[in-house]
Amino acid sequence: MLRKLKFLPPKIYANFLYEHYTGKKLNLNNPLEFNEKIQWYKVFYHPNLLTQLVDKYAVREYVETKIGSQYLNEIYGVYNSPEEINYEELPDKFIIKATHASSYNLIIRDKDKLDKVKTTKLFKKWLSKSQYYRTGQEWAYKNVQPRLIAEKLLKDEGGISLIDYKFYCFNGEAKFLEVHLDREQNHKRGFYDLDFKPLPFRYVKIEKSITSKVNKPSNLDEMKALSEVLAGNFPFVRVDFYSIEGKAIFGEMTFYPSDGRKDFIPDEYNKIIGDYIVLPKLKNGQKEITKLDWL
Secondary structure: OOOHHOOOHHHHHHHHHHHHHOOOOOOOOOOOHHHHHHHHHHHHHOOOHHHHHHOOOOOOHHHHHOOOOOOOOEEEEEOOHHOOOOHHHHHOEEEEOOOOOOOOOOEEEEEEHHHHHHHHHHHHHHHHHOOHHHHHOOHHHOOOOOOEEEOOOOOOOOOOOOOOEEEEEEOOEEEEEEEEEEOOOOOOOEEOOOOOOOOOOOOOOOOOEEEOOOOOOOOHHHHHHHHHHOOOOOOEEEEEEEEEOOEEEEEEEEHHHHHHHHOOEEOOOHHHHHHOOOOOOOOOOOOOOOEEEOO
């Protein structure tokens, strides 16, 4: 049903989406819970900078300006179409991502075994999709230019899949982080405080929870500090980092974790975490917020 409704005005569509996934009524006039405020974000919070920050290529300029290019992963090329990719110029191992969407990533571990015809079809499919309509009208993605970016394939100390460290930042302050393990084969998640102690909540719909001990990264405090610099004074943004042999590498920024669809359990944490977000006020009949006072 939601697919048929995705072209409704955002203020209306958000109500259907929120109730469909959480079973709760959305109150955009006085949102209290975390995902309610994420829906408010999508409907009303529209500074143009958000479009740059969710673009996996354009965000690099922001990161370089704020914390320095040393925290950026190496890139091999940016392409408007798959036909522009010159595979001969790429290393044997790399990753290609769509700049305008989430979860569009292809890891190439052996370039010689790559089916280029099949891959071209896949990339064209990616570029034809709008993240805005593919999910729940996530405003920041609406005007992102669809492109492909080839990057260095990162490996952690064990040489297996990377660990993601995702810092939830509220008005420039990191309150906690989410850790993702084994994303490729046995994806698990868990929430941790800033001393890297497990927190007593999780998402309702989740692949698997982390049950084993995860070692605290040696540069946790550095990644936290970097996340807070990048977060600026946004009411909320999640800032992601990798730690490669003790070196912090920027991942991405997102303003709508899980599209505001997944509640936390136990239920009281939806309000507890929601209280961390202090939303700006719409003034004098404003229909949306388009400017950032702190820039």
